[in-house]
Amino acid sequence: MASTRAHHVGVTVADLEGAVEFYRDVLGLDVLDRFTVSGEAFASAVGVEGATGEFVHLDADGARIELIEYEPEGEERTVPSVNQPGATxxxxxxxxxxxxxxxxxxxxxxxxxxxxxxxxxxxxxxxxxxxxxxxxxxx
Structure with missing residues (x-):
């Protein structure tokens, strides 16, 4: 079996620029990279037909936070609570x-x-x- 190591924590957002402002300006994280990923291989890998992802990677003292805004956008979810199964x-x-x-x-x-x-x-x-x-x- 191949060894694994942490690479990033992903957070899907509806407003990428608003999220970047919060994580950069309020939490003090540095922007490392911005990029877009699209195409059939990406859409197939994420299981969303016709998906395009706008990404921003931020540095949290060596840990990478990945903010992603998808097109098409998924359905809204309920406000998360820490005790919900699957909560992150x-x-x-x-x-x-x-x-x-x-x-x-x-x-x-x-x-x-x-x-x-x-x-x-x-x-x-x-x-x-x-x-x-x-x-x-x-x-």
Whole structure:
């Protein structure tokens, strides 16, 4: 069996530029690359007839976050909750969770104030502009 290693975490969005602004300007990630993928091989690989994907890769201190906007766009989904089967979130480390929380622009939704778990980790969940969950952790 071939060995595997992490390459990226993908987040599908409806408004790529709005998502890039959030991940770049609010979360402080650097844009690494922008590109478009289309054609029959891509459409077949993702299982979406006639698909085209607009991609932006961002650097999260060595971890790659991949934002994708598809054409045709899929159906809307319910607002995700962390306890839903299949729920996903992006996890990012911060050195000062309280400072990060205080610096959030108005309108950025959070699930709560920063909390300390029974393991001693401090966490805060925020929602990106499309309600995707992002966990900030001060371990």
């Amino acid at each position: 979130h992006v996890g990012l480390a911060v050195s000062d969770l309280d400072g990060f929380h205080k610096s959030l622009p108005d309108g950025v939704g959070t699930l709560s104030e920063p909390r300390t778990t029974d393991t001693g980790s401090r966490i805060l969940f925020v929602r990106d502009p499309e309600d995707n969950l992002v966990e900030l952790i001060e371990a």
